[in-house]
Amino acid sequence: LENILACVKPSQIEHLVLFSSVTGFYGNIGQSDYAIANEILNKSAHLFKQKYPQCHVVAINWGGWDSGMVTPELKKEFARRGIDIIPIEAGTQMLVRELHPVHHNTTQVVIGSPMPTPAAPLDSELRTYRIRRKLTLAANPFLHDHVIAGNPVLPATCAVSWMSDVCEKLYPGYKAFSSTDFRIFKGITFNETLADEYILDLQETSKNLDHHEINFLCKIWSKTPEGKTIYHFSTQVKLLRDIPPAPIYEKLNLIEDNIITTTGKDFYQTGESALFHGLSFQQLERVINITPEKITVECFWQEIDKTKQGQFPAYWINGFTTDLSTHPLWIWLHHYHQEICLPGQQEKYEQFAKTPYNQPFYVSCEVKSKTQTSVIADFFVHDKQGKIYSQLLGGKGIIFPAKLMQPKA
Known part of the structure; x- marks a missing residue:
């Protein structure tokens, strides 16, 4: 890298893209030399960016791709250890995305599953x-x-x-x-x-x-x-340390009734009673069925840029998809009572698996009670077969006038 950079004027370089490895970031047993070599690439990226801030510099710490050095035997070992590999098409799209000008100031990024972290030892002291x-x-x-x-x-x-x-x-x-x-x-x-x-x-x-x-x-x-x-x-x-296996939602019903025909972005910001959420929290794709006791919907959250996620990045628990998962109650409340609500409290939230993004997932919302000032419901987030990603039980919504959601004059 130093020899290559010595052959050109650094001030003329517009992009410097270094292919590093997750091993350089997380480390891995038996790969200290490989980890050090890749971490040198990471530090080189930071040093070059400090000297030439006008250059778009990024060291991409790649996980294993579904090609190249990942042999069928290594692929099996990754699967045994719970490490996902990167499909070629997805990896290509990720690379293109990292080269977008919006990421000009992001000098290092990790793409792919981390090496499994051994659980921290426990002692009895309460801190x-x-x-x-x-x-x-x-x-x-x-x-x-x-x-x-x-x-x-x-x-x-x-x-x-x-x-x-x-x-x-x-x-x-x-x-x-x-x-x-x-x-x-x-x-x-x-x-x-x-x-x-x-x-x-x-x-x-x-x-x-x-x-x-x-x-x-x-x-x-x-x-x-x-x-x-x-x-x-x-x-x-x-x-x-060990998350229980995901249960199956036993009341699964994905039979369409065509009662509510609104779809996609038309649920949002189209009127006084519409959902007020912007793009970061959309979108409820369609209402599959609705009754006075329950509403079932299909959702799709398109991942937003980490820069936009700011200080609340989506990791294991994703605040963006969880918020989206509560939107069906708003639709139900307005459909049957011409009212809207905001969250007040919840009894319990449990997560068995990450809610997927960039692909559909489903929410079954069971309404438990309704008064003049509040509504209580259980939310089950699951796949098409009913496998539950997460469940929010005893979610209480406080009923407000619709005009509260409108921008101030």
């Missing part, structure tokens, strides 16, 4: 943590697609993913299986009320060493300029 985060609208472009009464508002589902992701990072090898008793005290609005910083307090409440389980109490709060404490969200997160 507490405090994490501080400064939130800005500029750092989170997706918030322009979640505007209520003229102000960008943090979706409740992103608050859940925030708390869950931080818990996971404390214990590599563990995943957030559930979030219970989620409550919204005062949402985070990106206007003059935005705090200088937000504090996430985590308290380990219990550990089960035999079942590799850790439970946390999580609270997000801030202080006003006068020093008053404002609580925003709270929940209890359970981490597991």
